[in-house]
Amino acid sequence: MDNGYVVGWGTLALINAGLAQGKNRSGLMWFLLSLLLGPIATFILVVLDKLAEEGSGRDD
Known part of the structure; x- marks a missing residue:
């Protein structure tokens, strides 16, 4: 497997x-x-x- 592909996939996971x-x-x-x-x-x-957010007091 190409290292660039692995690095890109891992970077996308961090961004997500x-x-x-x-x-x-x-x-x-x-x-x-x-x-x-x-x-x-x-x-x-x-x-x-x-x-x-928890504790924001909003009841939707």
């Missing part, structure tokens, strides 16, 4: 983890999911809405 945390989701779970799904996980994260 940061994106997930920015949307109040589990960074670790999305990192692991991204290792399996790659760009599909990125698309899912972009489409998902941001979760309300």
